[in-house]
Amino acid sequence: MGNVTADISVSLDGFIAGPGDGVDNPLGDAGERLHEWVFGLATFRERHGMPGGETNRDDEILEESIRETGAVVLGRRMFDNAKGWGDDPPFHVPVFVLTHETRDDLAKQGGTTFTFVNDGVESALAQARVAAGERSVAVGGGANTIQQFLSAGLLDELQMHIVPVLFGGGIRLFDGLGTELVELETTRVVESPGVTHLKFRIAR
Amino acid sequence: MGNVTADISVSLDGFIAGPGDGVDNPLGDAGERLHEWVFGLATFRERHGMPGGETNRDDEILEESIRETGAVVLGRRMFDNAKGWGDDPPFHVPVFVLTHETRDDLAKQGGTTFTFVNDGVESALAQARVAAGERSVAVGGGANTIQQFLSAGLLDELQMHIVPVLFGGGIRLFDGLGTELVELETTRVVESPGVTHLKFRIAR
Numbered sequence: 001m002g003n004v005t006a007d008i009s010v011s012l013d014g015f016i017a018g019p020g021d022g023v024d025n026p027l028g029d030a031g032e033r034l035h036e037w038v039f040g041l042a043t044f045r046e047r048h049g050m051p052g053g054e055t056n057r058d059d060e061i062l063e064e065s066i067r068e069t070g071a072v073v074l075g076r077r078m079f080d081n082a083k084g085w086g087d088d089p090p091f092h093v094p095v096f097v098l099t100h101e102t103r104d105d106l107a108k109q110g111g112t113t114f115t116f117v118n119d120g121v122e123s124a125l126a127q128a129r130v131a132a133g134e135r136s137v138a139v140g141g142g143a144n145t146i147q148q149f150l151s152a153g154l155l156d157e158l159q160m161h162i163v164p165v166l167f168g169g170g171i172r173l174f175d176g177l178g179t180e181l182v183e184l185e186t187t188r189v190v191e192s193p194g195v196t197h198l199k200f201r202i203a204r
Numbered sequence: 205m206g207n208v209t210a211d212i213s214v215s216l217d218g219f220i221a222g223p224g225d226g227v228d229n230p231l232g233d234a235g236e237r238l239h240e241w242v243f244g245l246a247t248f249r250e251r252h253g254m255p256g257g258e259t260n261r262d263d264e265i266l267e268e269s270i271r272e273t274g275a276v277v278l279g280r281r282m283f284d285n286a287k288g289w290g291d292d293p294p295f296h297v298p299v300f301v302l303t304h305e306t307r308d309d310l311a312k313q314g315g316t317t318f319t320f321v322n323d324g325v326e327s328a329l330a331q332a333r334v335a336a337g338e339r340s341v342a343v344g345g346g347a348n349t350i351q352q353f354l355s356a357g358l359l360d361e362l363q364m365h366i367v368p369v370l371f372g373g374g375i376r377l378f379d380g381l382g383t384e385l386v387e388l389e390t391t392r393v394v395e396s397p398g399v400t401h402l403k404f405r406i407a408r
Contacts, residue, residue: 012364012388012404013378014218020383030385150370160216164388164404166354168381174217177372179224181234184216184368189395196393198400200216200368 001129002136003156006146007065009034009195010160011167016143019169026081028170034163037195038062047090058192065159069093070135071128073121075145076101084114094131096124098145121148143171150202151177158184159199205333206340207360210350211269213238213399214364215371220347223373230285232374238367241399242266251294262396269363273297274339275332279349280305280320288318298335300328302349325352347375354406355381362388363403 010016011034018028027034038044042053043063053059072091076099088109089095096115103116117124128137136157139149149155160173188199214220215238222232231238242248246257247267257263276295280303293299293316300319307320321328332341340361343353353359364377392403 013381018383018385029383033385162402164390166378166381166386166388168378168383168386174370174372177217177370179222179233179372181222181237182370182372184370186368186395186397186400189393189400191390191393193390196390196402198366 002068002070002132002134004125004139004149004154005065005068005136005157005159006139006141006149006155007159008141008146008161008173009037009163010173011163011165011170013166013168014172014174015167015170016141016173017171018167021170026078028167030165030167031170033165034161037161037163037192047092049088056192057190058195058197061159061190061197065138068136069138070132071096072138072140073098073124073128073145073149074140075142076116077144078140078142079114084108085112088112094128095140096128096131098124098148121152121154125149125154143173143175146173147176150174150182155202157187157199157201159197162196162198163194164196206272206274206336206338208329208343208353208358209269209273209340209361209363210343210345210353210359211363212345212350212365212377213241213367214377215367215369215374217370217372218376218378219371219374220345220377221375222371225374230282232371234369234371235374237369238365241365241367241396251296253292260396261394262399262401265363265394265401269342272340273342274336275300276342276344277302277325277328277332277349277353278344279346282344282346282349283318288312289316292316298332299344300332300335302328325356325358329353329358347377347379350377351380354378354386359406361391361403361405363401366400366402367398368400 018031021028041059042055045053072095079097089112092111106114183203184200190197222235225232245263246259249257276299292313295316310318387407388404394401
């Protein structure tokens, strides 16, 4: 059985979206700053139908994360914010969306399917595990969804791409977790010019 | 003129003290967890009058930070919490304490002097710069004091020792900073078994 992982870009002060976030501005003002390290990479460009791009250590890390992912779990807000990612979403694996609604599955181009799960996190994870097989289930966000997985003790691995910028506001990755101490083990540290990649295993 | 620096241990979720912090429990429950990486180091032991200890990469980083520090600025809450650090405080340099009171200077053993500054952060910094000479002024904490220096654009360097633990509550290092974007440059990343040392230069 694969790992349950979360892999996310975060500001040095712990925000995954900047101040001023809202329905029409899901990353907030300056939130795209967190993802600048990704846009020029060959793996990112390929998945968005563009040629070329850089093939550096950052690209290897992105490629590894994608290669190991067999299914994705998302919160509904993230799905709505992205308006379902159009006809050809960048996932190319089964995606399970946590919602309170009853909604039909959606099959898109390129192997992305959206299944809407309205009976909770554990159910979404069980379905995603079956879909992922030997590969990992990636908890794709938003913050609230990652927090639900962390609080329930369901996350095995966490990778944070720390961007050296202070937002001073926005949506925190770590919030409302409860105050039980959670120990992690740092399993990898990679320094790049514009981002530091920290990978952790979460102790049980 | 030396740099103005802050050098602080922080949980992965951004806390410098754990939940339950208060006057009688300044680090909060489990807050000492953040400083475990320091207690066994030769440099720490030497400064607290104990022989032996480890001389690894962590120790070099601690020693560097101490060697470069010519003066310290602290908040009054931190001074009070530590009850003035007894007769032989571990600083061994002039310390400037931000306060609203008028209070006489204190000279302790080993070269530590405490000067109480009641006319603001800029005044404390100016006095600390004179005392530090070519060396750095270290903003020693607490969080609120570091935040004042950050917000006022007075900090040149920041070193965070990230301990892979989630507290879920306590005192945040980054809080109430205002939402003007602050860019930093990552200048050093050092991975150790129990702590990751990230060093930044703050852009102006």
